[in-house]
Amino acid sequence: MWFACLGINLLIGVFYSVALIAPASSVKSAWLPGKTTHGHYQIELDCNACHDPSKSEDSMNASDVMQDACIRCHGDQLKDVDTHPAKKFNDPTNAELLATLDAQNCLSCHAEHVPHQTLSMGLTMPADYCWHCHKEISDSRPSHRGMAFDSCATAGCHNYHDNSALYEKFLDDHFGQPDHLSLATVPERDTTSGLSGSEISNTLWPMPASKINDADHPKSMQVDTTLLRDWAETSHAAAGVQCSHCHLPDSNGQESVTWSDHVPMETCGQCHERQVDTFIEGKHGMRLAVGLSPMTPARARLPMNHDAAHRELNCNACHNDHRFDTQFAATDACLQCHADDHSLAHVNSPHGELWRDEVLQKRVSGTGVSCATCHMPRLTDDGGVWVNHDQSANLRPNEKMAREVCLNCHGLEYALSALADEDLVRNGFDAEPSKRIESVQMARKWFLDRSTKRRKKP
Amino acid sequence: MTISIRFLLACVALMTSGLLITLSGCSNSEASSSTAGSITPRQFADGVHAVMMADRTVYATHVVTNLKKQDAPVTADEYWQDTENAIPLPAQMFRMGAELVDENPEAGFTYALRSKWPLNEQHKAKTDFEKEALDFISDNPGDNFYGEEELGGKKFFVAVYPDRAVAEACWSCHNDHPSRGEDYPDFAKDDVMGGVLVRVPM
Numbered sequence: 001m002w003f004a005c006l007g008i009n010l011l012i013g014v015f016y017s018v019a020l021i022a023p024a025s026s027v028k029s030a031w032l033p034g035k036t037t038h039g040h041y042q043i044e045l046d047c048n049a050c051h052d053p054s055k056s057e058d059s060m061n062a063s064d065v066m067q068d069a070c071i072r073c074h075g076d077q078l079k080d081v082d083t084h085p086a087k088k089f090n091d092p093t094n095a096e097l098l099a100t101l102d103a104q105n106c107l108s109c110h111a112e113h114v115p116h117q118t119l120s121m122g123l124t125m126p127a128d129y130c131w132h133c134h135k136e137i138s139d140s141r142p143s144h145r146g147m148a149f150d151s152c153a154t155a156g157c158h159n160y161h162d163n164s165a166l167y168e169k170f171l172d173d174h175f176g177q178p179d180h181l182s183l184a185t186v187p188e189r190d191t192t193s194g195l196s197g198s199e200i201s202n203t204l205w206p207m208p209a210s211k212i213n214d215a216d217h218p219k220s221m222q223v224d225t226t227l228l229r230d231w232a233e234t235s236h237a238a239a240g241v242q243c244s245h246c247h248l249p250d251s252n253g254q255e256s257v258t259w260s261d262h263v264p265m266e267t268c269g270q271c272h273e274r275q276v277d278t279f280i281e282g283k284h285g286m287r288l289a290v291g292l293s294p295m296t297p298a299r300a301r302l303p304m305n306h307d308a309a310h311r312e313l314n315c316n317a318c319h320n321d322h323r324f325d326t327q328f329a330a331t332d333a334c335l336q337c338h339a340d341d342h343s344l345a346h347v348n349s350p351h352g353e354l355w356r357d358e359v360l361q362k363r364v365s366g367t368g369v370s371c372a373t374c375h376m377p378r379l380t381d382d383g384g385v386w387v388n389h390d391q392s393a394n395l396r397p398n399e400k401m402a403r404e405v406c407l408n409c410h411g412l413e414y415a416l417s418a419l420a421d422e423d424l425v426r427n428g429f430d431a432e433p434s435k436r437i438e439s440v441q442m443a444r445k446w447f448l449d450r451s452t453k454r455r456k457k458p
Numbered sequence: 459m460t461i462s463i464r465f466l467l468a469c470v471a472l473m474t475s476g477l478l479i480t481l482s483g484c485s486n487s488e489a490s491s492s493t494a495g496s497i498t499p500r501q502f503a504d505g506v507h508a509v510m511m512a513d514r515t516v517y518a519t520h521v522v523t524n525l526k527k528q529d530a531p532v533t534a535d536e537y538w539q540d541t542e543n544a545i546p547l548p549a550q551m552f553r554m555g556a557e558l559v560d561e562n563p564e565a566g567f568t569y570a571l572r573s574k575w576p577l578n579e580q581h582k583a584k585t586d587f588e589k590e591a592l593d594f595i596s597d598n599p600g601d602n603f604y605g606e607e608e609l610g611g612k613k614f615f616v617a618v619y620p621d622r623a624v625a626e627a628c629w630s631c632h633n634d635h636p637s638r639g640e641d642y643p644d645f646a647k648d649d650v651m652g653g654v655l656v657r658v659p660m
Contacts, residue, residue, distance in 0.1 A: 090560045091568060092657060093584035095610025140579060169537040450636035 024048070024292055034113035037122040039392075042287050042295055049290045050112070063107060070106040073281070073289075077393065081162045101125075101132050109160075121397050127153070130160075143442050156399060156416040156437030165403035165412070171443035177411030179432075184409035185366040186378055189326075191235060193384025197273035199245075207240030217243040218259060230322035241271075268315045275389045276315070282390035284313045297337045308337040327359055330370035345428030346371060352428065369409075377404045398425070413440040500604055502567070503617035503656040510555070510569065510654065511619070518548045518625040526627055534627070548628070549578070566658070571621065573652025575642045577635050581652065585609070588655065591618035595653050603653075606660065613660040620650040 019030040024046035036044040043049045049069065053060065056068040078085070086104040089097070102108040111117075111124040118124050128149035138145040152158045159166055199205070212232035217223055231237050236246075246263045265288065269276035280289035287295045294312035297304035311317060318333035319326075331352075335343060346352045351369035358368025375391040394401040398419045406415035417433035418424050424433060497505075522534045522545075531543045538544035546554065552571055559565045574592050576582045583589040591603040595618055603618040623629040629645035632638065645651055 087557060087561055091570060091584075092609040092612065092614060093588070095612075098610070169540060173540070453636035454634055 024290075032113065035115040036112055037110075037115075037118055038301060039122050039283070040112060041301065042283060042299065043290050043292060046290045046292055063105070067106050070110070073286075074106075077281070077396075078161055081164050083163045083167075084160055097133055101129060103133075126150070130158070141446070143446065154420065156420045156439050159397060159399060161396075162400055165399055165416075166439065168443045168446060170403075171412065171440045172447045174407070174412035175440050175444040177413065179411050179414040181409055181411065185364070186373055186405070186408045187380055187385045188366055189378055189387065190384045194275070194386035195271050196383070197270045199270040200273075210237045210240050210242060212237075215243050217247070221259070227322045234323055236322075236324070263316070265315050274386055278393070279315070279389040282392040284391060285389075288314070300337075302338065303340045304337050305339045311337060327370075330372035330376075331355060334371040341426045342428055343371070345426070345430060349428035349430050374401060374405050377401075379404065413437060416440070499615040499658045499660070500617065503604075503615070503658060504602075506567065506569070507617065507619050507654060507656055510552070513555075514548060514552055515624045517551055518628055521545075522548055523625045523627040547631075549581070553580075567656060569654065569656045571652060572618070572655050573621070575632075575639065576652070577632065577637045587616065588618070591616070591655070592653050594618075595620040596650050599650055607657075615658045615660055617656045617658075618653045619656070621652040621654050623647055623649045623651050 016030060019027045022028060026045060028045040028047060031047065032044060035041070040050075048055075050066050051062070051069070053062075053065045055072070056065045060068060084103060089103050098104065109125040109129065110122045114124055119127060130152040131149045134152075153160060157166065164170070210232070212228055214237075215223070215228055215231065231243075235241075246267055247259050247261070248257050265276055265279075265285075279285040284295055287293065294314050294317075296310055296312055298309040318329040320328075320333075331346070335347075338344075347356075351373075354363065355368035355370045355373075357363040358365060372387070375394075376387050376389055377394060378385050379388050394404050399416060402412060402415040402419060406412075406419070410418075413436065414433065416437045416439065417435065418429055420437055421433045421435065424431060525532055525534070525545075533544055534547045535541045535544035536547055536550070538546045538550070549571060556569050556571075560568050571581050572583055572588055572592060573581050574583070574596060583592050585607065587605060587607040591605070594603045595601065599620065602620070605616055607614050607616050623632075623645045624647075626647075628651065629647070629649065632642075632651060633644050643649070
């Protein structure tokens with residue numbers, strides 16, 4: 001009996017010890033102190049993603065190591081847009097406020113493994129947190145008098161980290177817009193300007209277009225003619241991207257490297273660097289970013305199609321075959337896996353109908369609304385128009401989407417109202433918003449009141 | 459407590475050039491490597507204040523006012539980031555500079571704008587010490603206010619200097635501003651509109 005008890009205890013001890021030192025895998029779940037948030041569960045079995053002190057400075061304590069991990073992944077996302085950056089509270093006069101709410105520590109508001117106190121956006125602080133520092137707001141903004149303590153951060157009003165679509169001047173600038181703009185179209189995608197990476201900086205680019213007979217696969221290899229034709233008729237061949245560029249990525253003319261049917265994400269990144277970089281920042285690719293196996297629908301918390309359970313999320317999951325059909329990738333690829341109400345409603349929604357018309361060429365390019373239109377937006381910067389492959393980026397929280405996407409086709413008040421309407425989001429925006437967000441009207445009134453207060457020049 | 463003159467010179471060189479993040483490079487310069495001894499916190503505060511006020515005066519006088527005089531299409535605007543042909547207001551530029559210094563772990567001090575009549579709530583006095591300082595520089599034109607303050611368990615040497623209306627753009631904008639309270643004074647040239655606060659940890 002005693003030997004049995006000892007043996008069982010020993011086995012338990014061995015199991016937990018092995019789990020502790022094992023690389024990221026399901027055995028690590030033994031050490032999970034509680035369910036992780038929807039933003040981190042994908043990587044929860046890699047404890048080191050958040051708790052590895054070797055990734056931080058030696059002097060850092062456990063809390064600082066976690067804070068450091070937050071910044072490694074989210075620092076750039078918040079750069080230049082964060083309305084409450086930690087540095088804002090460096091002024092020593094904030095010491096008293098920080099004692100009430102340490103706004104310089106991500107973990108003050110975003111603790112992990114505490115599902116019983118986790119709200120939307122991974123918030124683990126009571127939702128009236130704004131009040132602690134802004135309790136006198138009604139003095140400067142009389143319109144805010146009587147508003148509930150926990151109503152500040154609801155969609156359409158304020159966002160603690162990113163108010164770029166919500167601050168008063170932006171709201172006022174978009175006052176009076178019609179719900180549906182007469183010119184409703186998203187920016188035209190520019191494949192060439194969307195390219196970046198080590199191969200693009202190679203002086204050989206651009207290269208002459210390749211034709212079907214130029215394909216440089218090994219002559220001994222049997223190649224499907226459909227596959228060859230797909231390649232020859234699309235962008236890769238037009239840009240001179242040969243079979244060897246993807247299937248012998250490190251060849252550099254050396255014959256010793258083995259041909260591989262599987263093309264790794266890193267190879268895609270040699271020309272599509274920003275797309276790959278943003279892909280691994282989002283929920284689709286974040287497991288790859290920490291060295292885990294690819295995300296699969298089986299691991300998802302959202303409803304997914306059962307027959308897609310074991311599909312692996314990498315570049316090929318959406319850009320498959322050799323045609324790399326971006327229209328397919330924009331909606332059909334998503335619906336291979338996603339089976340939640342919002343996704344399923346898209347096909348028959350007004351947005352879905354516009355998309356179908358664009359695919360059928362009944363409407364001009366850019367007027368349809370695919371899944372990617374909203375969740376992988378076309379962003380314009382100095383380099384041109386490119387597609388952000390972090391499909392989570394404008395959902396933190398969703399009013400970020402208003403500025404990046406919705407305003408291409410809708411007025412701001414309409415967009416914010418629709419994004420704040422949970423039923424409308426669920427049914428794929430199949431109707432008008434049930435309630436209008438007042439912030440645009442409030443901003444206009446505030447500026448009008450200000451203009452009457454401004455003294456007239458003699 | 460003393461502070462190295464080498465550090466002061468480094469800060470002066472930095473702020474004048476506007477290249478705050480190049481602190482280490484500047485501190486290796488020939489000038490900053492002199493062994494001129496040490497200075498008191500008050501001398502240090504007076505020195506960095508002299509530089510920041512020089513920059514502030516030049517920006518308000520020769521940049522913002524000049525743009526206004528020329529009816530240039532470029533204007534100083536509170537919402538400059540999302541407004542075409544706009545540059546930051548002088549007070550915003552001052553605050554952004556303060557934020558850069560604040561981010562620099564080698565800077566060793568912080569500074570800020572404060573006023574009894576702030577157009578931006580962030581610039582009102584935050585502590586009793588700051589209120590006392592603003593009252594003093596307002597009641598004693600020409601004098602600075604020096605003292606020590608304890609915040610969050612840390613001691614600071616604090617110097618508060620009068621912030622004067624140096625350019626027409628300053629007082630005309632403040633006097634006509636819709637955010638001004640009814641009890642705000644009408645400012646004219648050289649009036650004390652607020653204070654510049656330099657805080658040095660002890």
